[in-house]
Amino acid sequence: MSERAQISETPPHYDVVVAFMTVFFPQYFDPDSPSYVDPEIMEQLIWLAEEARPWCLPEGRQNFAQAMYAAYLVSLRSETSSGSISIPVAGPIVSEKEGDIQVNYAAPASGGSTSGASKRPASDPWDAWNKLWSICGRGAITTRFGDPMRNGVAVSNELVARARAI
Numbered sequence: 167m168s169e170r171a172q173i174s175e176t177p178p179h180y181d182v183v184v185a186f187m188t189v190f191f192p193q194y195f196d197p198d199s200p201s202y203v204d205p206e207i208m209e210q211l212i213w214l215a216e217e218a219r220p221w222c223l224p225e226g227r228q229n230f231a232q233a234m235y236a237a238y239l240v241s242l243r244s245e246t247s248s249g250s251i252s253i254p255v256a257g258p259i260v261s262e263k264e265g266d267i268q269v270n271y272a273a274p275a276s277g278g279s280t281s282g283a284s285k286r287p288a289s290d291p292w293d294a295w296n297k298l299w300s301i302c303g304r305g306a307i308t309t310r311f312g313d314p315m316r317n318g319v320a321v322s323n324e325l326v327a328r329a330r331a332i
Contacts, residue, residue: 177212179219179229184212186233191291194240203240211239218295222302231298237291 177183187194193201194208203211218235219228262269 176209177216179216179232180209180212182229183215183233183236184208186230187237190233191237191240194237201240201244203243207243208236208240211243212236214239218299220299220302223298227298231295234291234295234298238295241291 184195191201193199194203196202212232215232215236219232221228223231
């Protein structure tokens, strides 16, 4: 990072988030892998994922959610830098083909659950993060002032400054 602003401190939950990511996405940390992510870039992505921590969950689940969101950012970064686009998977895939036209789509969740939460395992990092994030959306009170549990403006301003440094 020669001409870009350098951030001297690591993200607050960096070590734990990296530990989760190493377990689930070891290819991001293996220099011989085509999916390897430079440690400086990874640190910046973890900073960006700091705001994606579900505030209503215990810290351990927040760390896991942040790791999944950082992995999602890694996948977005690789898609946009390579020019390829992956199709996000939201559930069991159903495919239809008639003649030259083929349509793939996710099957809606079935079952008698009224909570809206799917019992199926997450299909990608974003899906894993979204399942955790949506827990905070149920029964939470939202006001025009944002999250009453933390000062979102200060956190957002810090993250915007860090994103500009990337």
